[in-house]
Amino acid sequence: MYAIHFLLFLILTVYSGKSAFSPKLRYQFPLLANKISDVQTSCDSENFNITVITKNAFKGVAFAKDFAQECKVFGTSTEKLFLSLPTSGCGVRLTTSADDNGNVQMTYSVLLVLQQDRHLRQISDQEKLVRCHIRDDAFLVKSPPLFKALKSGIEQKDVNYRVGRLMNEGWSKDLNEKELEEELNEAMSAARAWMEITPEKQENRMSDRVEVGETILLTVKSTLPGGIGWRIVDCTAHDGLGDSSQKLLDDYGCPIDEALLPSPKFGPIRPIASMRHQEAVAKFAAFKFPDRDRLHLQCRLQICKGLCAKVDCQQEMNNTSDSRVGRSNLEDDGEVLDRLEVYNSVEVIAPEIDDASEFRKKIKSADFDSYPFPKIPGDRTFCVSVDKMALTFCVLGLIFIIAIGAVACALLLGRKSRNNALHNYTRSLFSSSSSGSAIGSKLLLQESPIFGHSSSSNSNRMQYGRIL
Template structure:
């Protein structure tokens, strides 16, 4: 029994010694790391830009960038304790989401993950990531459409004139009343896009996995006399280098497996306005070299309502799908197109694991091939 224990102890000592000798001292006993911490962040944002000024403990000589966009969305340090970066909200991984504030009101916010790389060219363990949120004023998403404003002004003026003729309105300045009502209606108009998991999970609301059920929602609050629909949707990598068309100019899907036509929800009347949402359920996907998926669509605004389009016959032209050409001032006339966009992080753990397995198998096969070559060479030399 003592001989068995002695052998076991011997082999254990040999294994530990071999493991220690397999790694250099720098890995077995890592040196302490000096981290230039981010101690403060000042944020401002509007519809088109996300501006950040980061304050660090020490002068910063590295580079600050949006995660996944180190070469395209960055700014170099200048040996100052503070560094600023300006990012477009339509790319660089900027995400728009909504939540209820303390008063129970809907609150919109942009978010991004910034990376402070300590060296301008090298990634190190001392590099830091920081998740930032910037609350966006609700007025930022108001719709600015001159053509829609002209239609509403004409309708309000006509309505005021009729009311005056039948004695309902007796104010001296009807034009002033029309202007006030028009401003009220336009300032209340909103449109934006959200991308969320189908299953409500607060812990992963900002992240999807490839193949996971997700929902694209376009939300709008518009004047009662204005119709709308979702058209011309595109998926891109955040820079426009890689893109995939999802809906055509009529709102018809290019490939229903990628994104079907959004379904219009019920109308919720709000005084002179109406709130409505269009939703499309899809399986999350991503571009190979990015973990951020960006989607952009256009809201087509119409007088009264937007005509329905038959997407079934792909041989018809865009004009023929409507069945007729709409004249100016007719119901269904297209007034304007407004762009809405958003992004979401999409991970592919199954794909990444498969690639690691394939790489490992390839490495093993390469090693086996090399050994066979050595054996054959040795045999040849022996002969």
């Protein structure tokens, strides 16, 4: 009876168009999302500090996207949590744009994930792009050796040589040493260096995300005092944490592999009063690490007095450094003063490679000798809708009931036939109403296979005696 009621319930569920096992059941519960009320940021050249204020007390975890285990902070059951990220990793990206006055505005950005539970991802989790505008003095070149070298040039005894050389480099003329030192301090307050990573084709782009193989530009920009040269050396690509890395340029600025990153090409020098602005650009095909979508690049700028010594990258690797460098760094011009670090990141995806790898896994797992079609991934499971599953159970239940009925009918017919046979045997064996019936009974006993007799074996035997 209970089985029939269950089958009727399933049939009514199927035909009503509402499933008792609907996968959308979770949307019927209210979503108690703890939303972000406000985000406060502060940043410099090394740190990106984020303060998140939530609507209610937060007990989950906040982290930079793609860095859930390394760049995170746990909630403390309060409405405020603080996260500090290094600008050289954790997916932090530097972009530049022009403000209303035409000045360059630098901005750090990172995609922050607010996970409601510490261990589980839910539909109520939030993602927010957090930006921080950098102050003008964040990328100042703070190099004591550079300042010392420029100051020593001002304090030279040969004033005529000093003034003439400084004039060639853009410094003011007819200034005494005190005035030149003030101008030097002003120049150092404007010295900057930074890196940008941008797609080569930026028109009609909704984001800075690039795909593997797409051409992107690595641009290093610097504004340094006149009489100071620089070049790019020691470039490395890493995954944002340093767990995986790849060398791109060596300590002399020569490429390790031209297919990964060629030698940067320097553009023309643009004078700005006593400063010199110059850019170096390298085009390369975007690549990524297998377990990260964020590609971080980090390079060093070698600051030289005058022009940096030229390097012949075509020399053999086993040659000495003196033969590889065109002129000695010990000379007045070309002397290495300091090294600065510049870095940035970009999001790189690989949809074609990921799809191809999945296809190769399916082909590799298929056994074409024993199975004519590629195997279904996993354990060969297949998915059906809830309505079809309910209808299948109904059909199987009806078949089961019909089978039970058929078996019951067969048992009843067999029992009825056995009762009829026993009734006939009883009348033949024990009836004594007449002599004819008795003779018939004896003959039946003699020919009955129940008692192990047959007509052929008893044909020569004597019949029973006379019937009294």
